Amino acid sequence: MVGEPPDLDGRLADAVERLGDAARAMLRRSAAADGLSPTQAQLLLRITSGSAPREGTGALAGWLEVSAPTVSDALRTLAVKGMVERGQPPEPRVWTATPRGLETARQLRHWRGPLLGALRRQATERKAEALASILQVIAELNVDGHISTARNCLTCRFFRGEQAGEGWCTLLDTALSPATLRVDCPEHRAAAPTC
Ligand code: SF4
Structure with a gap:
């Protein structure tokens, strides 16, 4: 029986890291075109994702794996730009997107185009x-x-x-x-x- 090729796990970890770098670079470019930081863009995409639960600042920070103050700052900026707002009772802690935020998120999602194109060509x-x-x-x-x-x-x-x-x-x-x-x-x- 053939054993595992040498350092397969290490090369896989390198490949995952490289893919993450590429994804971050593409998102960063897309965010910059809309005048957003990468964190603001990620938050807007999360808040407008159809599959994501309705979340407050703490849960959004957990999902992004960053601190709550970092998320608070980014949300405050998005609110000033008119893209997100606090929910109404009974969910005052939940963040929702405004029509402007929804439109910006729609444009931001184009960052995935090259990645989806490459994936479509795989079996x-x-x-x-x-x-x-x-x-x-x-x-x-x-x-x-x-x-x-x-x-x-x-x-x-x-x-x-x-x-x-x-x-x-x-x-x-x-x-x-x-x-x-x-x-x-x-x-x-x-x-x-x-x-
Ligand atoms: S409820 Fe759980 S098991 Fe069912 S689809 Fe969702 S994640 Fe999967």
Whole structure:
């Protein structure tokens, strides 16, 4: 049996880092075109994401893995620019986008165009396998305390099955193959610790 090629994990980590660099650079360029900092752009995209839960400053900071004051500053600037506003009772802590914010977010999302184009050229089977593997790594980093937010199926109390095989969502009563695992699910509930 052939063993694992030397330093496969290290090269994979390098590749993930490189992809992250590329994604950040593309988002930074897109944000600059709209007069926003990368953090402001990320927050606006999060707040206007259809799959994200309605969140206050603390939860947004957890998702971005930055401090609450950093998020507060960025939200204040977005509010001054007329792109976000505080929610109305009973959700006064939740941030929502204004029509101007929604339009800016629509333009910002174009940063993903080159990435999606490159992904479209990859085989579906390999993409499904890559998705499941990346979500499993995110789940393990979350369990080990390196990242605070991981709202994917593999960290969810409603998920039954194996990461690499067919799974099932007991909440939505639906099958989940590696290709259909959710990355950021609004119905996600953290699984109970295993020990
Ligand atoms: S609730 Fe969402 S995250 Fe949880 S298993 Fe179902 S689809 Fe996945």
